[in-house]
Amino acid sequence: MTASAFESGRRCWPYVSREANVFYFRINKVKIIDNETTKGFLGLGRDLATVQLWSLIVSGNMDLPNLDELLKTTDPQRKKELVMDIVKAVAATRRLTPIESVKDNQTAFFGDTGYVLYQSKEIPEDFSWQFTAIKLNDRTRDVGAEILGVVNHQEFGSFANSLPALIGGTMNPGYTAAVEVGKFIFSIVGDVLSKKRDQQIGLLYMSLDRVEHYPHGVRNSQDVVDLTGNMYVDYAIFGYDDRKAHR
DSSP, X not given: OOHHHHHHGGGXXXXXXXXXXXXXXXXXXXXXXXXXXXXXXXXXXXXXEEEEEEEXXXXXXXXXXXXXXXXXXXXXXXXXXXXHHHHHHHHTTOEEEEEEEEOTTEEEEOTTTOEEXXXXXXXXXXXXXXXXXEEOSSTTSOHHHHHHGGGGSTTHHHHHHHHHHHHTTSSOHHHHHHHHHHHHHHHHHHHHHHHTTOEEEEEEEEEEEHHHHOTTSEEEEEEEEOSSSSEEEEEEEEEOOHHHHTO
């Protein structure tokens, strides 16, 4: 999939009626500095990479299954089952797409309007965004299936057992649970991909809250550098209170 095809790839993702949307978080542009690919022996060959971009956004508005039961149960097997459902719910919000033939210093534009990664009927009080770029060694592999497969990882049982303690004393257990699950998904998938000779070439973690970052429902940021210094991202927030607008 080329960068231009990526721009039109928005139609491949679920469409939600405009009437339901009062909050949008969209990505406008991604720039990769070094694709971590060499031209090979004697500098021959093409310095191109297939890059998988994937995004995971969680908010306090996310409806997680059986959270109350998770905080009450002492049965390790039941905890594992309940956390498995939460992991699947969080993982289902992911957005995935590959870009082929990525060069060094290449910018991928999401059309002239950007692409909505998250939309909600309400402006969330806070949300967390995790975004990564991975150079794939095998472009035919299904990364989406691997994300859902984290529940079979050897560390999942330990994580499931510890999650209730991590969220029990927080002000918003649902939001905290979703964030912790997102971090777990990223760490396990990263470990799995590294063993398959894939390479993470960009990683961005962001936590935003309404009071500080979008008090009026609007925010536009350009050239946000990631944790590796190898990826720059443009994103925008737009939201309005439809109920107030019709008073």
